[in-house]
Amino acid sequence: VAVAASQSTLEPASDAARTIADLWWLLFAVSAVVFAVVLALVVLAVLRRRSRGAGTGRPLVLVGGVAVPAVVLVALFALTVATLPGVSAPTGETALTIEVKGRQWFWEVRYPGRGVVTANEIHLPLGTPVELRVRTGDVVHSFWVPRLNRKIDMIPGRVNSIELETDREGVYRGQCAEFCGLQHANMAFEIVAEPPARFERWLAVQAEPAREAEGFALFEEYGCGGCHTIRGTSADGVAGPDLTHVASRRTLAAGTLENTRGDLAAWVLDPQEHKPGNKMPAIEIPPDDFRELLAYLESLE
Ligand SMILES: [Cu+2]
Numbered sequence: 001v002a003v004a005a006s007q008s009t010l011e012p013a014s015d016a017a018r019t020i021a022d023l024w025w026l027l028f029a030v031s032a033v034v035f036a037v038v039l040a041l042v043v044l045a046v047l048r049r050r051s052r053g054a055g056t057g058r059p060l061v062l063v064g065g066v067a068v069p070a071v072v073l074v075a076l077f078a079l080t081v082a083t084l085p086g087v088s089a090p091t092g093e094t095a096l097t098i099e100v101k102g103r104q105w106f107w108e109v110r111y112p113g114r115g116v117v118t119a120n121e122i123h124l125p126l127g128t129p130v131e132l133r134v135r136t137g138d139v140v141h142s143f144w145v146p147r148l149n150r151k152i153d154m155i156p157g158r159v160n161s162i163e164l165e166t167d168r169e170g171v172y173r174g175q176c177a178e179f180c181g182l183q184h185a186n187m188a189f190e191i192v193a194e195p196p197a198r199f200e201r202w203l204a205v206q207a208e209p210a211r212e213a214e215g216f217a218l219f220e221e222y223g224c225g226g227c228h229t230i231r232g233t234s235a236d237g238v239a240g241p242d243l244t245h246v247a248s249r250r251t252l253a254a255g256t257l258e259n260t261r262g263d264l265a266a267w268v269l270d271p272q273e274h275k276p277g278n279k280m281p282a283i284e285i286p287p288d289d290f291r292e293l294l295a296y297l298e299s300l301e
Contacts, residue, residue, distance in 0.1 A: 005190055006173060007145070007174070007175060008147065009024065009147070013148060013166050013170065014148045014165055014166040015086065015165070016148065016165075019086040019087055020083070023083050026079065030072060030076065090131040090162070094129045094130055095128045096125065097132075098130060098132050099112055099132075099133050100135075100154075101135050101136065101137050102138075102176065102187075103137040103141075104138050105180065105254055105279075106119055106187065106241050107119060107187070109122050115207045116207050118241075118242060118244075118245065118249070120241070120249065120254045121189060121250060121251070122174075123192045123193075123203070124191060124192070124199065125193075125194070125199040126169060128165065130165060132163070132164055134159070134161065134162070138156075141153075141178055142154060143174065144174060144176070147173075148172055170193055171192055171250075175189075176188070182276065183276075187255075188255030189254060190250060208232075209244065210232045210245070212232075212234070214295075215292045215296025215297075216230075216233060216235075218285075218293045218296070220235060223283065224237075227240040227280070228243045230242075230244050230300065231244040239279065243300060245300055246259075247301045252267050253267060253274065253278070256275050261294070264297060268283075268285075268293070269282070269290075270282045
């Protein structure tokens with residue numbers, strides 16, 4: 001697995017995720033107590049069965065089986081409802097909007113108004129409330145970055161949104177959380193949270209168009225441009241991820257491979273071996289052309 005960044009809900013890196021983790025710990029503690037009490041009663045029942053005839057257990061059933069569960073469950077429900085405002089839709093005070101479209105099986109990422117389209121890697125400025133507007137290009141997906149906030153479903157015909165904000169620099173793993181077909185498990189992404197100045201530099205680079213350098217002709221010749229866009233060139237396909245700055249990304253194929261020369265070559269050589277069923281076909285390319293095409297892809301920083 002290429003994406004090694006942590007994705008534990010129990011290592012929260014934002015206020016929203018902390019609220020969720022706190023609730024989780026509380027539910028865990030209460031459940032543990034209930035489990036222990038029930039277990040103790042079972043043991044007691046087994047031991048006492050032999051020593052005495054059957055007495056009436058009615059008060060115990062009414063208290064332990066009705067009154068206590070009612071109080072506990074209502075209290076937990078109230079607490080759960082009370083945490084919702086902290087993790088639900090954006091407040092309207094967000095400073096940046098990012099559009100994410102779930103597709104089988106990668107994430108298309110856009111920074112509206114900034115001319116940036118990328119895939120499987122979302123950069124966020126630290127300490128800035130960001131609204132993520134999510135939709136789907138095909139089936140239902142679910143966008144989830146466990147260390148930053150709850151899940152948000154991507155549902156055909158709808159735009160949903162969620163707010164992400166963190167003060168902690170780092171890389172956070174995200175994962176599709178709704179079964180969406182064969183390669184659902186290999187539909188991951190990364191959030192890169194970085195200081196605002198570095199974020200702006202990244203955004204400026206991503207907005208730059210690429211050039212039709214040496215090797216680009218092969219990209220068109222072998223049909224890659226029919227499915228991939230490289231901004232600034234004639235390649236304008238939309239079936240696959242935008243490749244304008246593919247060399248700058250940390251991973252390939254939605255977190256399936258590392259973005260190294262070897263993995264890039266392996267991917268283009270036979271995408272079906274690394275992510276069976278994904279929508280990029282293996283295309284036969286003679287070695288000399290392959291090397292030139294690879295060098296062109298690596299120049300797309
Ligand atoms: Cu999915």
